[in-house]
Amino acid sequence: MQMKNKYYLSSYITQNELAHLIKSEMRTNQGIALWEVDGDNVTLLKYWELERITGMKKHNIPFYSLDDMKSFINDRLSEFNLSLDDIDEVLGTPELDSQSDNAVYKLGNNDFSIHTICHICSAILSEMRVFNNETIVALAVDGGPDGYVQNKYKGYGYCGLVSKKGKISELQPISSPGILWDMAHNVFHMQEGSLMALATASDSVCYYKGNLDLECKRLKDYYIFADFIERVKEEVYSLTDSDAGVCFSGFDERFSEEENRISMCMKIIQDASVKMMEKNIEQLLEMYDVKPEDAYLSITGGYGLNCPTNSHLMNKFGFKDYIAPPCVDDTGIALGLGLLMLYKKYPNMKFSLKNAFHGQADQFDLFLQTKKFDNYIEEISDIDYAQVTEDLIAGPIVWFYGDAEIGPRALGHRSILGDPRYLKTKDILNVLKQREWWRPIAPIILEEDIREWFENAYVSPYMLHTMKIKPEKAQFVPSILHLDNSARVQTISPDNCKVLYDVIRKFKEITGVPIICNTSLNDKGEPIINKINECFNFALRKKFKVIYVNGKRICLKNHDLFTERVPAKRNNELFNKLNDEDIKVLSKKFNPCNISRDNLNFAFQLMSLFRNIDLTDEKNALFIVKYKRIYTI
Incomplete structure (x- = not known):
């Protein structure tokens, strides 16, 4: 008798009525993964990032009710003719969890957060061939764990380990630069990616003499980093023109004074971050007698998006290769959670992530049946690769293809593509995206040409590494270079896209350049586009003449007749279904003691401690206030 395949769901989502009403953040970058198991063969059927569906950037708002949560999941599962009733096990969200024992989350001892363990598993278990046959030095470093299922201030928030041919070492506490970057984001009011770009953009350098040797292995010790950032900012912001050549290099005239100061601060923070990561790796190499030339490096957590650090560590230590998923930040928690769960159940499991394209697809023929955009379509034809090159030379094009990539970066299925040979391409794309002029545009390069064009080069399929262009090649691709002649590189092969x-091979054949520009298909403040109607909305608003959708070339017309001025509305009804009066009435019901928003946010950040506490009881309301006071101290 043939065994029935099993289905599993790993979920990184949240539900709470009051937290929904006040839009309190409990988990960021929420997501759900659907798995199928046939014997020891594991397949990731689909990966849903909530922000792509709802349009709410870094989706962090909980569902209002358990019914809403189940309805949302069942809508997704219906694509596979499944429902929650067909799922053998659900893990990751207590409201749905079929496991009551937190031991299922553990890898090693209990001193480490579930969150950081999921990060590390999202990488080391993503390619089981590598896990079972190689040595991996793995680090999980971010701004800190969530408190939804575990007290995030208890134990270590960040971990490192060494895996040798499938045998995992004890977890080791390490320091995370992610806290520094989270704090910098709050201090300078810029996203971490922008701060990273600005750090390398200007020539201004502060000759900082302070201590860069920092250590913070528990989230509760964050004040160590807070003091450091305060000292750095105080020194940099005290500089004047008279200090040029003595205390700093002088202001870079291409940037505003504020941009110069932020850039100088971030250079110092980056130096401290790199020093911290070097120390973490040296600790693991020595402890487990690992030669880096025989090992893979793996960095997950939000700080794993820091491409200059990843490349510096690869080159400094000479690691054999690099392993990480495209979703190294919290978008990958559901992935790591699922892989950990399945590895514990099926220790001989066979799994390969293979590529980044596990998100939602959209059917062009079904889209056309809606006839909503008929008035804006001039012509539809099959893809012709020489024509794509002509279109790229004429100007940037919109590119929508197949299943969406997972993670925070566009990797060639939801992209805007351009010709890298002209600096104007970068300028056009930054205007389209409403970004600062100095923001770089990433290149996609044919994998076989990476070493011919970049120094110290190696394969980088998920755009997680920064490399310097070879001096003799720089003149041919000005649009993809940072101001220091580096680029955040993505390599592409026929196996992964x-x-x-x-397209790029034909572009090389015609132009001699095996590279094109790639930036994410989205507007400012909008998640990467998910569906074809969102793609058309964007293209028409931004006046694109040509777009490509699922292998079809579409020429657009009547742009001036398109009256929409904002991104297309996405499926977020479950998170906006209550009107102001409903919210007022329900808030009074769930919060009759008038607990302040600040104190409620604190409680929801530590949901694992307060989940079963009745907030309508005045004694419990007072307890939260007292508890917060203790933690603040």
Whole structure:
């Protein structure tokens, strides 16, 4: 008798009525993964990032009710003719969890957060061939764990380990630069990616003499980093023109004074971050007698998006290769959670993530049946690779293809593509995206040409590494270079993205350049586009003449007749279904003691401690206030 395949769901989502009403953040970048198991063969059927569906950037708002949560999941599962009733096990969200024992989350001892363990598993278990046959030095470093299922201030928030041919070492506490970057985001009011770009953009350098040797292994010790940032900011912001050549290099005239100061601060923070990561790696190499030339490096957590650090560590230590998923930040928690769960159940499991394309697809023929955009379509034709090159030379194009990539970066299925040979391409794309002029545009390069064009080069399929262009090549690709002649590189092969690979191969055949510009398909403040109607909305608002959708070339017309001025509305009804009066009435019901928003946010950040506490009881309300006072101290 043939065994029935099993289905599993790993979920990184949240539910709470009052937290929904006040839009309190409990988990960021929420997501759900659906798995199928046939014997020891594991398949990731689909990966849903909530922000792509709802349009709410870094989706962090909880569902209002358990019914809403189940309805949302069942809508997703219906694509596979499944429902929650068909799922053998659900893990990660207590309201749905079929496991009551937190031991299922553990890897090693209990001194480490579940959150950081999921990060590390999202990488080391993503390619089981590598896990079972190689040595991996793995680090999980971010701004800190969530408190939804575990007290985030208890134990270590960040971990490192060494895996040798499938045998995992004890977890080791390490320091995370992610806290520094989280704090910098709050201090300078810029996203971490912008801060990273600005750090390398200007020539201004502060000759900082302070201590860069920092250590913070528990989230509760964050004040160590807070003091450091305060000292750095105080020194940099005290500089004047008279200090040029003595205390700093002088202001870079291409940037505003504020941008110069932020850039100088971030250079110092980056130096401290790199020093911290070097120390973490040296600790693991020595402890487990690992030669880096025989090992893979793995960095997950939000700080794993710091491409200059990843490349510096690869080159400094000479690691054999690099392993990480495209979703190294919290978008990958559901992935790591699922892999950990399945590894514990099926220790001989066979799994390969293979590529980044596990998100939602959209059917062009079904889209056309709606006839909503008929008035804006002039012509539809099949893809012709020489024509794509002509279109790229004429100007940037919108590119929508197949299943969406997972993680925070566009990797060739939801992209805006351009010709890298002209600096104006970068300028056009930054205007389209409403970004600062100095923001770089990433290149996609044919994998076989990476070493010919970049120094100290190696394969980088998920755009997690920064490399310097070879001096003799820089003149040919000005649009993809940072101001220091580096680039955040993505390599492409026919195995991971065949159609776009063929596009770039034809572009190389015609122009001699095996590179194109790639930036994410989205407007400012909008998540990466998920569906075809969102793609058309964007293209028409931004006046694109040509777009490509699922292998079809579409020429657009009547742009001036398109009256929409904002991104297309996405499926977020479950998170906006209550009107102001409903919210007022329900808030009074769930919070009759008038607990302040600040104190409620604190409680929801530590949901694992307060989940079963009745907030309508005045004694419990007072307890939260007292508890917060203790933690603040």
